[in-house]
Structure formats: C-alpha cells, structure tokens
Amino acid sequence: MATVSPPWAYSLHLPHDPRAPGIARATLRTVLAAHHLTALAPTAELLASELLTNAHLHTRGPYALRLRAMEPGRLRVAVWDSDPRVPAGFARDGDTLVAVPPDSAEDGRGLHLVRACADSWGSSVLGESGASKGGKLLWAECQWGDLS
Numbered sequence: 001m002a003t004v005s006p007p008w009a010y011s012l013h014l015p016h017d018p019r020a021p022g023i024a025r026a027t028l029r030t031v032l033a034a035h036h037l038t039a040l041a042p043t044a045e046l047l048a049s050e051l052l053t054n055a056h057l058h059t060r061g062p063y064a065l066r067l068r069a070m071e072p073g074r075l076r077v078a079v080w081d082s083d084p085r086v087p088a089g090f091a092r093d094g095d096t097l098v099a100v101p102p103d104s105a106e107d108g109r110g111l112h113l114v115r116a117c118a119d120s121w122g123s124s125v126l127g128e129s130g131a132s133k134g135g136k137l138l139w140a141e142c143q144w145g146d147l148s
Helices: 020-034 038-058 110-117
Strands: 009-014 063-070 074-081 120-129 132-143
Touching: 009 020, 020 038, 020 063, 038 063, 038 074, 038 110, 038 132, 063 132, 110 132
Parallel strands: none
Antiparallel strands: 009 063, 063 074, 074 132, 120 132
16 A cells, blocks of 8 residues: 655645534544554644634634644644634743633633644744735644654
8 A cells, every 4th residue: 555655735625614623633533544643643633623623713714724744753733714813822922921711711721722732833824925815824733753
C-alpha cells in the first residue's frame, strides 16, 4: 500500500452547519490513521474540536479544517474562518496571556485548553487578495516524535 510521505497537507471546507465539527473530527481521525499516527489522535482531536467549535459558534460563514505535517515530527491543526478578529483566548498582550475565566463561567475555556495541550499555537490574520478570502487562521501544533 502506497502512503504519502511528510510533508503532507489536507484541507476540509465546511459549511456553517452544526454537524460540520463532527465530520471534521472524523476526517482528522481518518487522516491520522492513514499516516499511522493514531496515537496522536486524542490530542489532535481535542485541538481540532475546540478550534472548530469556536469557528462555528462565533462566525456566520463557512470555515475549514487544515491538517499539515510539519518537519520535524509535528502536526499542525488549523481552522480558518472568514472573521479577521482573533478571539481573546488566543490574543497576546506582549507576552501576557488573557486570564482564564472564573470557575463559575459556563464557557470561555476552549482556547485556553488548546494553549495548554498544544506544543505551540498561534494565529494569523489573512488579508483579502486574489484567491484569499481573508479572515483568520488559528492553529495549534502537537509533536508526534516516535509513535511507532
């Protein structure tokens, strides 16, 4: 069976539909299984789930899941959406991060969870030009090292 060697990338464009994050997580598991990275699935799925849910809840348009093997031994899980505003959970004030919500808060912890579980994370605001629709890309990376 032929496999794709790193670096590889996949992009799944999703409609603004409540079923889209689940479909994206299933796709992520399939991609990781195809690349013999199933041990990475729990962390990668958590990262994707939080980023996808954030895009679904806080934007009105379509969004996309992007998976990319990074050298050396890192997986980037990213979610694009058309809103250029970076959420407070990913915003940085110099090197100071936004505070975690109080225990009584019912939401607002998802991006803090991404930051805690990822080896690295960040955001890019994308300008509209040519094929680019603008918006932003929130990403998180996890290391796969030797998962054999």
